[in-house]
Amino acid sequence: MSILVTGGAGYIGSHVVLALVDRAEDVVVLDDLSTGFADSLHPAARLVVGDVSDAALVARLVAEYGITEIIHFAAKIVVPDSVSDPLGYYLGNTAKTRSLFAAAVAAGVKRIIFSSTAAVYGDPGAGVISEDHPAAPINPYGRSKLMSEWMLADTARAHGLQYTVLRYFNVAGADPEGRAGQSSRQATHLIKVASQVATGERAGLEIFGTDYATPDGTCIRDYIHVSDLARAHVAALNALRAGGQNLTLNCGYGRGYSVRDVVEVVKQVSGVDFPVKISPRRSGDPATLVAGAQRIRDELGWEPLLDDLPTIVRHALAWERRLGRGKAQQSPQVATV
Template sequence: MTVLVTGGAGYIGSHVVWDLVDRGEKVVVLDDLTTGFAEAVPPGVKLVKGDVGDGALVRSIIADHGVDAVAHFAAKVVVPDSVADPLGYYLANTVKSRALIEAAVKSAVERFIFSSTAAVYGSPAQERVTETTPPEPVSPYGRSKLMTEWMLQDAARATGLRYVILRYFNVAGADPLGRTGQSTPRATHLVKVACEAALGRRSSLEIYGTDFPTPDGSCLRDYIHVADLARAHLLALDHLAAGGANLTLNCGYGRGYSVLEVVDAVKRISGADFPVRFAARRPGDPARVIATGERVRAELGWTPRFGDLDSIVSHALAWERRIGPAARLARAQAGGGA
């Protein structure tokens, strides 16, 4: 199997690329390197610097490398930024995804894995969301991803394209072998930001909102280890390779942790008591989003290996220590993050 991985120099994409290489698959990465790094791509993997919305480029990559499947990660992902710049998010996440899907269809690529998000659910009324929970996104980010889901579904009805859509919950942690992790200089993900604060790379940590309708007033999220999520993508590719049906699956553990619980875990595991400041809610943040997670287990045979908060935090801390301030500065000067 030859897999084209868009955004494969980024955080989640690079983990999937490493896993594909580990099992002997051929991989081609397409990334514009605005938020990814070339060094996140495994040695020997072809990296094409370019725009996922460039249909002619995508078609040439598919033809030149005999691509059998596309795994699409390239996207803008910061919810508050999507509220401030909705058109930029619709361009990056929807318009360019349409161009990619069209290139795949015109090139007769039949397998497509799409990196979607729990943000399509918005602020669900129920305690845990299933794949049948009606999508009601509250941010342009969530809407931009849902639109791409619709395009994939419609394209599949009209062509030979088959897909698996994976709706991620809160992704955190790093490769247990220390090969890649989240390195974005201006990261907003809670676990990473808290780890940076624990290591003295931030003067304090801001918590946005303490008046949510949750047990401790802070947001509840279902955190999933990036290594477990990466494995779900490989299982999804195997599912399609075996002729499996189109699927839309939640990727989460079915266990919610509050912002305050995550902060306490980082302090406990790191041994650092960093300052915490409280701020108003951010636009587009729902109070709680927690998966059920049964269907991805049943359909793909997915079994998490790191399904606990301590593992997630421990691996995230190890990655932060590994990259260090000097490496972070070099990456920031180069532009982007992994």
């Protein structure tokens, strides 16, 4: 019995792989390495380099490794890029996901955990957003993910699939043991970028928009530690294996921090007073996104262990410093295709 993790060499996927291997699960990672890093993977994970839309490859992996569940991360995730390249996002996030789901059904896989996003809510205004809030995405990234949610729900009804959709809010930090983190130099996540500035990797930080209807004029987001998010996937897997119902759940802490709040915490934790440039708003950015996070606690028994912004920043900074020194990790088992 094995788990197929698509996009498992990426930021969030590699942390979920760690959590799975830590509990002795047999993990196969399918990743094209377009944005992922093979050396971010736990050495016990098998890495197959390939595309999630390759139905023959997915079928072979299911048969060869006895895949019983799929956790699907592989996707494009940069909101401004989705605005400039919508067709690329509908291909990468929707069309390829459709191919994966079709291959999973044909191969007899019965349980899927799908990586979704708070971007499906669009610009909901101030306040906490529950899973019952209408989905009204305002950018192609959010729309491409919502389409995939619909596909999964419809496929489940038709073919008896069990699934959990996890809608992530803003994911940040790194593995507390230093085994994985956000490795992309071109990442757009605020805490990642601010940490790069604090450690000298970037020259300065831009704040995009200071005229939002928020207390300090900058966007407010709910930041969740990536390792807490990984534990949410493990909890979802446990529930599905126990015969749990199909669920769509927010993943966040239920509190928000503004861009200026985050910048100040990074400065305080790093001890570096780095330069900040004020720039115009970016297209597709809602003012406030804060998770209603009670349902995941009630349904999965999930409780965060790292719900503290300075801790998230400290782990992110530690990972940036590790990248600066150069990582010396074992290589995972790479399967031939």
